[in-house]
Amino acid sequence: MAQDGQEHPISTYLAVWILLFVLSACSYAVDYIGFQGITRWSLVILFMFLKAYFICAVFMHMVWERMALVLALFIPTFAIVVFVGIMGFESDYTQLGRKVFFDTGKPPTVYAVPHSNSHDEGQEEEDSH
Amino acid sequence: MATSSKLPLKDGLEGFAFDWSSDQRAFKGVPWGKAMMWIFLLSDTFIFSCFLISYMTARWSTVEPWPNTSEVFSLSVAGVSVPLLLIAIMTFILITSSGTMAMAVRSGYQKKRKQAAALLFLTGILGMSFVGMQAFEWTKLISEGIRPWENPFGARQFGSVFFMVTGFHGIHVSFGVIFLFLTARKVLRGDYDTGRRGFFTWQKGRYEIIETLGLYWHFVDLVWVFIFAFFYLW
Numbered sequence: 001m002a003q004d005g006q007e008h009p010i011s012t013y014l015a016v017w018i019l020l021f022v023l024s025a026c027s028y029a030v031d032y033i034g035f036q037g038i039t040r041w042s043l044v045i046l047f048m049f050l051k052a053y054f055i056c057a058v059f060m061h062m063v064w065e066r067m068a069l070v071l072a073l074f075i076p077t078f079a080i081v082v083f084v085g086i087m088g089f090e091s092d093y094t095q096l097g098r099k100v101f102f103d104t105g106k107p108p109t110v111y112a113v114p115h116s117n118s119h120d121e122g123q124e125e126e127d128s129h
Numbered sequence: 130m131a132t133s134s135k136l137p138l139k140d141g142l143e144g145f146a147f148d149w150s151s152d153q154r155a156f157k158g159v160p161w162g163k164a165m166m167w168i169f170l171l172s173d174t175f176i177f178s179c180f181l182i183s184y185m186t187a188r189w190s191t192v193e194p195w196p197n198t199s200e201v202f203s204l205s206v207a208g209v210s211v212p213l214l215l216i217a218i219m220t221f222i223l224i225t226s227s228g229t230m231a232m233a234v235r236s237g238y239q240k241k242r243k244q245a246a247a248l249l250f251l252t253g254i255l256g257m258s259f260v261g262m263q264a265f266e267w268t269k270l271i272s273e274g275i276r277p278w279e280n281p282f283g284a285r286q287f288g289s290v291f292f293m294v295t296g297f298h299g300i301h302v303s304f305g306v307i308f309l310f311l312t313a314r315k316v317l318r319g320d321y322d323t324g325r326r327g328f329f330t331w332q333k334g335r336y337e338i339i340e341t342l343g344l345y346w347h348f349v350d351l352v353w354v355f356i357f358a359f360f361y362l363w
Binding site: 016030051055056061072088092094098 | 155281361
């Protein structure tokens with residue numbers, strides 16, 4: 001029981017530790033290999049949730065806690081999902097408004113490429129804000 | 130401080146219903162400090178969610194192209210540009226510190242005083258190196274002209290989101306490091322064996338405090354998992 005404190009074999013922690021390393025390496029590999037689009041997003045999300053699950057479950061001892069505590073912490077997070085949905089719609093709407101009312105018809109601004117040291121000379125004058 | 134009840138506690142969903150409808154306390158079998166830390170972490174979850182959601186909103190609503198994080202956060206090693214190298218190292222360091230923290234909790238419950246203190250100290254050192262690398266990263270980006278209000282690589286919102294989100298996370302890590310060192314000192318001195326009272330709360334501490342601190346530290350790692358995925362990899 002939790003009354004005696006959370007004491008678990010060191011092998012459990014080591015296993016999760018290694019697993020987190022592997023999962024981090026996997027999500028880093030997604031960027032390194034250069035997956036794009038839906039493959040990239042789904043892989044990133046998958047590895048993220050797996051890592052989050054193992055940290056919560058084992059390192060934070062969530063699987064050994066009583067249901068009363070687990071649900072008290074888990075259920076409120078669904079409000080976040082709702083908020084994400086609301087703001088997703090909102091940002092779509094904002095972008096539409098910007099495109100309709102602020103699109104000047106001019107070619108898009110050319111931005112510097114990181115680490116190329118060329119963005120000092122190639123800067124154009126901005127005539128509108 | 131006896132928490133045992135006469136009736137045996139039920140498990141699962143039935144236990145959940147009984148615990149929440151019971152008198153006096155809903156979270157049975159956990160020290161109050163731990164339950165309070167969990168509640169605090171839940172509120173902190175909402176704060177970080179708001180940051181990440183505002184990031185999503187900014188990124189989806191801008192008409193400017195978003196800077197390619199893979200290039201912005203690359204580091205050149207021996208002339209070769211490796212994408213996200215520093216961020217990857219920071220991620221591994223934070224995970225390692227989470228591992229040492231989990232072991233410190235275990236050592237604490239086994240009353241291995243010196244081992245627990247050493248692991249807490251190691252965790253603190255790893256946390257400090259994380260903050261140090263973050264400072265390096267900030268310095269590098271600032272020298273490249275990234276500001277909260279503009280940057281040469283694309284959408285202006287990039288800078289404000291970056292500094293706000295990683296800054297807030299860095300502050301969390303820094304406070305964690307301070308408390309890790311304080312707790313390491315207390316453990317080493319044997320405060321939790323002798324019942325020496327804390328300088329601030331004047332309460333007697335117990336080894337459960339390490340677990341409560343551990344929850345905070347793992348949470349910081351957890352937040353980084355989400356920042357890493359959404360901000361750096363997306």
